Amino acid sequence: MTRRVFRYVPYAITQDASAEPEYEARCVSGDEVECGAESGTYSRPDPVEEWQRRHTQDTGHRRYRRDFADYAVLRPAVELAEA
Template sequence: MSELARLYRWETFSTRQDLAVMPEYNAVCVSGADKACLAKSPTCGHAEDADDWMRAHLRETGHVHFRRVFTDFAELLETDQLEPARVKRVRA
């Protein structure tokens, strides 16, 4: 049986947030003495909307402990496809 030679090409990739897709925000109530409440906010397009849900839940239940979840979408790019960083210098 002959051995097959294999060539693997390793590329350097970098990740970045996919700006074509909006991030998502959620909150889950983890308050409770014996058992966590686990009430969940709807998926929100902005952090402020998840915060508003937490405040409303606080008013209804008195619960003050929440787990906040931020989900974004990423894309992998070969490093030679990345744009160079641009810096604005501010002089004081």
């Protein structure tokens, strides 16, 4: 019989600084069919928010689906304490 010992190692989840986050929005205004216009993907939220303002001015649409994506890294908590 093989004996195994599992040791709990606490991990911290941090944003991966080597990869830029991504921000984007899509217009979901419409009663039966969504508008579907998209902002495009940016590494900062500012251009997406400006696109939303302009799209609302041009169309009167006011409902958006916003997406944020990033990469996460799990590091043993002891590594963070040593840094």
